[in-house]
Amino acid sequence: MDIEDVLKDTLEMLLKKIEAKYNKIIINEEEKDSYLINIKTDEPSLLIGYHGENIQALQHLLKVLCWQK
Numbered sequence: 001m002d003i004e005d006v007l008k009d010t011l012e013m014l015l016k017k018i019e020a021k022y023n024k025i026i027i028n029e030e031e032k033d034s035y036l037i038n039i040k041t042d043e044p045s046l047l048i049g050y051h052g053e054n055i056q057a058l059q060h061l062l063k064v065l066c067w068q069k
Helices: 003-017 044-048 050-068
Strands: 024-031 035-040
Touching: 003 024, 003 035, 003 050, 044 050
Parallel strands: none
Antiparallel strands: 024 035
16 A cells, blocks of 8 residues: 555545545645645535634644554
């Protein structure tokens, strides 16, 4: 399993836990060990949160969980 699969599986698990609906997850490697993740959703404000707090927390959780794997 490559890192992109780990990122996608972990992010899907997190989104299901917080009951955030999404249509698609797109992962692109920008540089070596640097990824850009796009989450297609009809409710972006839920994921972004007030001043981006939710998306920052989600990014932090994803990073920590993927490091463990």
